[in-house]
Amino acid sequence: MKFINRFDNWQTDLLELRENKYMREKISDTFISIFYNPATHILHLHQLLEKTPDQVLVHLKLLKKYIRENKLEPDILSITSDQGNEYKGSFQEYLFQHGVQQRIVLFDDLQLSQINVMCRYIRQRIQKAVQEKYEEIQDANELEDGQLILEQEDITDIINKFIKFHNFEKKTVDFKKPPVEVTREDVQFLNNKKSIQNQDFQEFHNFKIGQLHVQFTCF
Secondary structure: OOHHHOOOEEEEEEEEOOOOHHHHHHEOOOEEEEEEEOOOOEEEEEEEOOOOHHHHHHHHHHHHHHHHHOOOOOOOOEEEEOOOHHHOHHHHHHHHHOOOEEEEOOOHHHHOHHHHHHHHHHHHHHHHHHHHHHHHHHHOOOOEOOEOOEOHHHHHHHHHHHHHHHOOOOOOOOOOOOOOOOOHHHHHHHHHHHHOOOOOHHHHHOOOOOOOEEEEEOO
């Protein structure tokens, strides 16, 4: 468990926003690639239109640029992910060529519990924004046949507002601090929360302004 909380190790996942019936009716295909460092709480998001290794690789390069520009050290030395095909092919080749260790886990509940919580939180917040957008258009009597298919620019706008809502600034992390320790009890607690909608992510994780660093990039 200490490995996943090293400063040079990142977790990654791909969030599909149309996983439930409501979102399938309301938005077109959209994915959000997520890179998260459990030790520093740095969260980096990138919107994708396709679930492919090439698309995820674009995000990885943007993340490395973000780390370089903000003088965040150390660099990415290892990445932990699930068995998704988007983490194979060109993505896998790039990691090998640049000496980045890839750790693929078979059962992600334990080792990827932190980023799984992040995914649930992001999906919940974006769905709430979509619902608000739906109600806004409904009030303006602009709905046809009770359906709302948001355009890609609408989705991008919603996600940008989601990031802006948190108002976290980019800051250099003090890497002299020891990595965050995660016990099995902590992981079990997170897993038990899966069946409960997390209404207040900041309170749940006891994060304060400035402790969670969010950077969003789009097309």
